[in-house]
Amino acid sequence: MPNSSTAHATIPPTVWLARGRHTGNRADEALRRGLRRLKDGRAIDDFLELPAADTAPDLVFESRTRVAREVTVRARLSLAPGTAEGREWTLVAEAELPWDRAWPSPTGMFWEPEQDADWNHDAATGLRPGELNPLPDDDKAVRRLLRDCVRDAWHIHVVVHEAMTTDERGRVPLAHWLPPGLRHRVVEHRAAPQQLRVANWALREFGVQVPRGGAAVLPGAPVPEGYDAGAFAVRAVFLDGTEPAGLVDAVTRYDATARALPDGARAALTALREDWHLLTLAEELERERALVAMYAEALEAMTKSRDLYREAAERAHEALAACQDASSDVPAARQPPAAPGPAPSSPLQQLTRTLERLKPTARSRRATPREPGEPTPDRQ
Known part of the structure; x- marks a missing residue:
């Protein structure tokens, strides 16, 4: 028996799945008519068609009912674009409790067998x-x-x-x-x-x-x-x-x-759970309360993060001030030595500098005037 070693998510016990093909004309109109009759006859509590622009290329319908008098069942049916063989549909339903096989088939939340039998075809065969x-x-x-x-x-x-x-x-x-x-x-x-x-x-x-x-x-x-x-x-x-x-x-x-969940069922189940629009007043109130709680939790987390950053900055400033005070109190002996002076000049440079100093002295001697009565040096 061929099998795959890849792990697959299994069908939850609360979920009912089906896929089929409507082989007649105007499957979308048949759905709308059937849903209105079901609601008028109180076979379902309510239904909703989502805006086509939000669900294109499919059409999506939601339906809600109760089984066993008190267990709510939510169902979502997506109708694919038409082909030469008809229009495929995918139905995902989930109950508040594990699914009981004695409950009616969720197909009855959308289709009316006595009015339209074209919906009941297996999409694979x-x-x-x-x-x-x-x-x-x-x-x-x-x-x-x-x-x-x-x-x-x-x-x-x-x-x-x-x-x-x-x-x-x-x-x-x-x-x-x-x-x-x-x-x-x-x-x-x-x-x-x-x-x-x-x-x-x-x-x-x-x-x-x-x-x-x-x-x-x-x-x-x-x-x-x-x-x-x-x-x-x-x-x-x-x-x-x-x-x-x-x-x-x-x-x-x-x-x-x-x-395992069939191909395409995971996305359909996620849409049913996370993108459900057909809410009762109590469900809308509960959702708004959950949103308020979520926002409050996010605000509290942001406030805590801000306080933590502020505390960390204050500690960093205190540590920097302490380091500066400690550096000013270090003894002079521990100060780094002064920078060394220029390198000593060579002997030739010293002799040149000495001669430069002697030149003004020789010139000054030649320019000194004679005392009165001092004999004039003999000229040769």
Whole structure:
């Protein structure tokens, strides 16, 4: 069984996820009409369509309701731009308590099955969750389909082998027996009696085998930790109109495993939790109080930082003043020695300076006048 060693965030127990495709026209108008009817009929408490400019290219709708009379459920549905195959939608719902499978499917917070059935298509395969979907007649098409099913992490895919051609009693979908919270997340594939070999041939690379006349729950990707293909294979499914208790138990146990968030689910869940707009008055008041508390905490932290900086500056000034006082009290003997005088001149420089001093003396002697009566020196 291929698996990834990379750690994946698992689906929280309070969260319900689904992805599908609306194959009809004007899916956005169908959503708006359905939400108005649901609110008018008090099936939901309220709904809101976010401004398209803020959510482009998707359209985003929020819906809020209560289950079990007092548990609030918030749900967010994003509708992608249209393609040739339709418009994909992603639904994330979260309750105040761990999700109970007996609660209604959150798809009913947006879509009205009795008014519009075009929304109920699996985005990965195009098939309908909650209904019977026969495997294709072509062997290669069977292999491509089952590969896509194994890689799909948004739905639970189940392959049921019909040991013999069934009558109307054997055409009851598995979803009929599942709790409401699972019906729109399970895609049932029916293999005709002669298709067992090709189905197992397609599933061999994933380590999954369907027993003859039985069923198998496909692992999805990434494979849930601790998944054992044998533990989620049912050896016999009696398609006679009675409840397939073994298969219902296998699907329920698989849904309880710690499965990773599918691609795109993390962003959708973050948006639901952090960018929720459909608030009650009490919730708005609580949010404003939380903002005030957050701002007060930030202001207090800034004030403490300012006081700490001021205290540190005062201590630095005190230390600088103490250093200056200490340097002025140092004894003279400890003062650094005076700078040395000019280097002594050479003997030639000393002789030159002496002669320079003697020159004025000689000139002065020649210029001294004679005393009266002093004989004039003889001239030769």
